[in-house]
Amino acid sequence: MKFLFVTKRSPQQRDLLARPYGRFYNLPVELARRGHEVRVLLCSHHHLLSERRAFEGVECISHDIRFLGPIGLRDYLCKEALVFAPDWVIGCSDAWYGPLAKHLARKVHACLALDAYDDYEAYMPWNWPLHLAWRDSLRAADLVTAAGPQLAQLLDRHRHGRAPTIVVPMAADAVFTPNDKAESRIALGLPDGAPLVGYTGSWARNRGTDTLLEAFELVRQQHPSVRLVLTGKPPRYATTQPGVIALGYVADMQLPLVLSSLNVACVITANSRFGRFSYPSKLCEAMACRIPVVASDSEPVRWMLKDDAQSLVPQGSATELAARIVDQLSEGAANYPPPPSWADSAAILEEALRCSAQ
Structure with a gap:
C-alpha cells in the first residue's frame, strides 16, 4: 500500500x-x-x-x-x-x-x-x-x-x-540499548563510585518535577554519596542544589550512555489532564537500557510497566519517591518486562x- x-x-x-x-x-x-x-x-x-x-x-x-x-x-x-x-x-x-x-x-x-x-x-x-x-x-x-x-x-x-x-x-529508538555502566560514566565524565540517580525529561513545575528535588534531599540524608544527574536545561535552583550534576544538552547518541550510567532513572508525571494520558518516551528509553526506574504512578505508566509495583510511586509524594529510590538503589536490577x-x-x-x- x-x-x-x-x-x-x-x-x-x-x-x-x-x-x-x-x-x-x-x-x-x-x-x-x-x-x-x-x-x-x-x-x-x-x-x-x-x-x-x-x-x-x-x-x-x-x-x-x-x-x-x-x-x-x-x-x-x-x-x-x-x-x-x-x-x-x-x-x-x-x-x-x-x-x-x-x-x-x-x-x-x-x-x-x-x-x-x-x-x-x-x-x-x-x-x-x-x-x-x-x-x-x-x-x-x-x-x-x-x-x-x-x-x-x-x-x-x-x-x-x-x-x-x-x-x-x-x-524506544534503536540506539537505546544497555551499555557498560563504568564505560558510560567515563565517556561522560561522571563519578565512578557514586550512586547516580537521573532525570532526562523536560522540567516543568506543572509536571511535578520539583518533587524530585525534595525527594533527592531525603535520599541524601540516608546516602550522602548519591548524586542526581540532570540533562537539558532545568532551572538554576535545581542545578545549584548540593549533589546535582548538570550535564546540559547531551548529543542524541550520548543519551543511552547517560541512562546506562545511572543506578536509578526517574520518570515524573503529574495528576493533570496531560499527565493522565501521557505515555513517556523517557520511560521507554530507560526500560530499553534495562535501568531500574522509579516512575510516578498514573494509569498509562502503570500499563507501560505491567503493574510493576516496585517501580511505581504515588504522584506528588516526595517522601514515597525518596523511599522508592532508596529501595531501587538497594535492589540494583530492572525487574519489569522489556518494552515493545x-x-x-x-x-x-x-x-x-x-x-x-x-
Missing part, C-alpha cells in the same frame, strides 16, 4: 529532518521496511525553505507555513498528495493535523487514519475551535490509533460508533491499516 504521513516538522522541539527520531520517524520507516511505499509531509513554522530528504526508504518533504502562508502551504500539501496518490493519509503529532489530514484524504480520495500519542486537547485548553475540528476528524477517520488504552478510550468518546481506536504502543520495539508497534499499525482498508 501507499501511506502518506502528515505531521509537524519539529514535534517536541526536535527537527525531524536534522534529528529523526521517535514515533513520527520510526513508524513510517518500519512500514517502508515491510514493502510499502511511504512518504512523509512535514509542516514547519520557522520560515524555512521547502526541502526534500530521504531516510531509509522514506521520502520526507518539508513546507513552511510562515514562508508559504496558510493557503500556499495547503496548496503545496495538496499537490504533493495528488502526485503521490496514497491509499491512506495518516495525520499525527497534534490536533492541527487531524483536520489537515482529513482535508488531504478527501482531496485524493484516500482512507483517513489519525494517530495520537497524547491528549492533544490538553495542549491548548482554550482553543475550542481547534478541539471541535479535531473531534470532527476523529469521527471522520477510517482508523484511529493511540499510544495506550487510556488514551484510546478517551478518543473513542468522539468516534460515535465508529471502529474502536487501536493501541500502537510507544517504544518500533517494529512491534509498526506491525500492529500495518495490520490495522490493512484490515480497515477492506
Whole structure:
C-alpha cells in the first residue's frame, strides 16, 4: 500500500529532518521496511525553505507555513498528495493535523487514519475551535490509533460508533540499548563510585518535577554519596542544589550512555489532564537500557510497566519517591518486562491499516 504521513516538522522541539527520531520517524520507516511505499509531509513554522530528504526508504518533504502562508502551504500539501496518490493519509503529532489530514484524504480520495500519542486537547485548553475540528476528524477517520488504552478510550468518546481506536504502543529508538555502566560514566565524565540517580525529561513545575528535588534531599540524608544527574536545561535552583550534576544538552547518541550510567532513572508525571494520558518516551528509553526506574504512578505508566509495583510511586509524594529510590538503589536490577520495539508497534499499525482498508 501507499501511506502518506502528515505531521509537524519539529514535534517536541526536535527537527525531524536534522534529528529523526521517535514515533513520527520510526513508524513510517518500519512500514517502508515491510514493502510499502511511504512518504512523509512535514509542516514547519520557522520560515524555512521547502526541502526534500530521504531516510531509509522514506521520502520526507518539508513546507513552511510562515514562508508559504496558510493557503500556499495547503496548496503545496495538496499537490504533493495528488502526485503521490496514497491509499491512506495518516495525520499525527497534534490536533492541527487531524483536520489537515482529513482535508488531504478527501482531496485524493484516500482512507483517513489519525494517530495520537497524547491528549492533544490538553495542549491548548482554550482553543475550542481547534478541539471541535479535531473531534470532527476523529469521527471522520477510517482508523484511529493511540499510544495506550487510556488514551484510546478517551478518543473513542468522539468516534460515535465508529471502529474502536487501536493501541500502537510507544517504544524506544534503536540506539537505546544497555551499555557498560563504568564505560558510560567515563565517556561522560561522571563519578565512578557514586550512586547516580537521573532525570532526562523536560522540567516543568506543572509536571511535578520539583518533587524530585525534595525527594533527592531525603535520599541524601540516608546516602550522602548519591548524586542526581540532570540533562537539558532545568532551572538554576535545581542545578545549584548540593549533589546535582548538570550535564546540559547531551548529543542524541550520548543519551543511552547517560541512562546506562545511572543506578536509578526517574520518570515524573503529574495528576493533570496531560499527565493522565501521557505515555513517556523517557520511560521507554530507560526500560530499553534495562535501568531500574522509579516512575510516578498514573494509569498509562502503570500499563507501560505491567503493574510493576516496585517501580511505581504515588504522584506528588516526595517522601514515597525518596523511599522508592532508596529501595531501587538497594535492589540494583530492572525487574519489569522489556518494552515493545518500533517494529512491534509498526506491525500492529500495518495490520490495522490493512484490515480497515477492506
